[in-house]
Amino acid sequence: MIDAVRSPKRRLAAAPKPNSVEPDLKAALQLALELMAIPGPSGQEAEIVAAITKRLRAAGVPASAIRVDTVHKRSPIGGAVGNLICRLPGTMRAPRRLLMAHVDTVPLCVGSRPARQGANVVSRDPNTALGADDRAGAAVVLTAALEIVRRRLPHPPLTFFWPVQEEVGLLGARLVSLAHLGRPQLAFNWDGGAAEKVTIGATGAYRIVARVRGIASHAGAAPEQGVSAIAIASLAIGQLQREGWLGDIRQGGRRGTSNLGYIQGGGATNVVPDAVEVRGECRSHDREFRQEILSHIETAFRQAAGEVRNAAGVGGAIEFESTPAYESFVLAEQEPAVVAAQLAIRSLGREPQLAVSNGGLDANWLSARGLPTVTMGCGQRNAHMKTEALQISDFEAACRVALRLATATERPRE
Numbered sequence: 082m083i084d085a086v087r088s089p090k091r092r093l094a095a096a097p098k099p100n101s102v103e104p105d106l107k108a109a110l111q112l113a114l115e116l117m118a119i120p121g122p123s124g125q126e127a128e129i130v131a132a133i134t135k136r137l138r139a140a141g142v143p144a145s146a147i148r149v150d151t152v153h154k155r156s157p158i159g160g161a162v163g164n165l166i167c168r169l170p171g172t173m174r175a176p177r178r179l180l181m182a183h184v185d186t187v188p189l190c191v192g193s194r195p196a197r198q199g200a201n202v203v204s205r206d207p208n209t210a211l212g213a214d215d216r217a218g219a220a221v222v223l224t225a226a227l228e229i230v231r232r233r234l235p236h237p238p239l240t241f242f243w244p245v246q247e248e249v250g251l252l253g254a255r256l257v258s259l260a261h262l263g264r265p266q267l268a269f270n271w272d273g274g275a276a277e278k279v280t281i282g283a284t285g286a287y288r289i290v291a292r293v294r295g296i297a298s299h300a301g302a303a304p305e306q307g308v309s310a311i312a313i314a315s316l317a318i319g320q321l322q323r324e325g326w327l328g329d330i331r332q333g334g335r336r337g338t339s340n341l342g343y344i345q346g347g348g349a350t351n352v353v354p355d356a357v358e359v360r361g362e363c364r365s366h367d368r369e370f371r372q373e374i375l376s377h378i379e380t381a382f383r384q385a386a387g388e389v390r391n392a393a394g395v396g397g398a399i400e401f402e403s404t405p406a407y408e409s410f411v412l413a414e415q416e417p418a419v420v421a422a423q424l425a426i427r428s429l430g431r432e433p434q435l436a437v438s439n440g441g442l443d444a445n446w447l448s449a450r451g452l453p454t455v456t457m458g459c460g461q462r463n464a465h466m467k468t469e470a471l472q473i474s475d476f477e478a479a480c481r482v483a484l485r486l487a488t489a490t491e492r493p494r495e
Contacts, residue, residue, distance in 0.1 A: 096121040102488050104228050109480045110134075111215040111474065113220035114225075116200065116388040117195040119472075121339065122184040123249040124153070129216075130184060133223055133243060135165055140230045151291040158244055164253045165243040167226060168263050175237035175489055176266035176417075179452075180225055182218030183247035183254075183272065183443055185463050186210075195471075201462075201472040214464035218271035219243055221459050221479045235345060236488045240265050247272075247443055251407055252290070254443035259336045267418040269486055270444050274339070275434070275459030276478035279422050281455060282411030282437035283445050284426045286364040287375050291317075293346070296391060297355035305392040305398040307353025310346055313397045314357045316385035317378075326377045330365075337365030337374050364439065375403055401463040407445035413439060418455045425482045425491035 099223040101219065119128035134147060147167050153160030165184070175224045190212035194205040204211045226241045228234065233469030239262045256406070274280070293314050298307030318341060321327045339361065346357030379401045386397040412419055414435065423433040444454035460475030485491040 086407050090421050091159035091332075093154075102234060102351055102484050102490055103322060104224050104479060104480045104484045106477045107222060109224040110476065112224060113213075113217050113471065113476060114195045115491055116216040116223075117202070119216075120191045122188045122191060123246045124156075124158050126185050126245045127161040129219070130162050130243070130245070132167045133165055133219065135183070136223060137226060137230075140227045142167060142169075142226070142230055148261060148377055150257065150261055151244065154255055155256050156252045158246065158249055158252070160246060162245065164257050165379045166244065166261055167241040168457050169229070169236070169239045171238035172235045173237055173489070175241060177238040177263050178489070179240040179262060179268040180222045180241035180483060180487055181244065181268065181270045181443065182222045183245070184213045184217065184219050184243045185245050185248050186212045186214065187248050189465065189467070193205040194363065197473070200473055203475060204467075205449065209466060210465060211469040211471060213461040215247070215272050215461070215471055216374055217459045217461055217471050217479075218295065221271045221476070221483045225483040228484055229487060236486050238263065239487060244443055251441055251443050251446050255407070259452065262452075265452065267421060268444075268447060268452050269418060269422060269456040269483070270442065270447075270456040271459045271479060272442060272456050272482065273461045274436075274461065276429075276458050276475040277315055277426055277431045277434045278351055278424070278436055278458035279419065279455055280368075280432045280436045280438050280442065280444070280457070281414070281416075281419055283442050283456075284364045284366050284439050284446070285368060285371055285372060285409035285411060286362055286406040286430070286441055287379060288404045288406050289341075289361045289363065289375070290402040291359040291378075293357040293359065293363050293382065293386065295355040295389070296395065296398070298353045298391075300351045300353050305368060307393065308355070308389055308391050308397045310354045310357040310397060313389045314344065314346070314359055315387045316388060317381040318359075320381045320385065321378060323375070326374060326381070330374060332373075335365070335367055335370040337363060337370050338369070339363040339374050362406065366437070368409065379403075379434070408449045409450040410445060410452050410456065412448065416455075418453055421486060421491050422455045422457060422482075425485045427492055428485060429478055429481055431478065454471040
């Protein structure tokens, strides 16, 4: 068991004085630059996992305290490597704490060349995103781990967690074994926004696949014998757009979003297309309204399949699949992790800003599985865009907050 690891001659120690622990911010920023330059889109995180592991081992973390799990073998997309987990026994008696940040990036970040530009870090390659989402978060968590191990700082039992495959459905956090995490009681996730931001809730979502089946025929010699799958899909999408069930949805005082972001079908201009696949999603903080959005999307496709018929009166068909991507959640402001996060931010002289996200987070799945998780910012801006940047002052503040939380020294200044 990883918890059985014991540092030689380590004794229980008193916690350091509040606000007395500060990270090496120059080293932290250099670490972030190095991590952002390593390619690692979802499912291909082996190199970044190896890089973080190497730095943990070089700092003195025993190999027995480090685990790379096998969630990629259960992931629907496969993948090269699983989650990286590092567990340390505490030097003080206190509940176990978890610090985490995902290591995968979107494909647009491959080839990033991070460089400092004034108060920000940007990619010198204008054709790539920076990868601060979420390598900045990964660097925040790794900095806390390295500082504690190298300086032998007193700390509660700790788990450092770098999940994979966040960008494709929060899969690393969804599939991780809570036993491997050591069943922590306070959990903190770094994944975007200003250092004052404390995200205590997030929306829920469904993934959607609509497979449209038509009938192929020669588009010139016998078009009347065909049933166009493209026509069916077009009618459905048009109906959803006209009736307000695509994009920003506001119906009867309730709100949500939907998007059909992928469509593929057809093979030649002289053949009536008999197959089209459409993929999308719908989101809402309201579970019942999310189901209503989903129902409208499915109904629109089925109605369109019945409207498009050939000369013999035969129409199309729909295969419709919906899968829960993640459930919505909102943590109480009295939740211990929420209280600790706010105290840590106030200890820097900043005022925390509680927020609820319209995007999915690893915290969705951990909170749904019984581990209330707060998500905190570390300076990323314009994620998934070529204009992505990392605001250095926020990143440095996040490193300071993380070390306070990892050493349980988050109390504000007297």
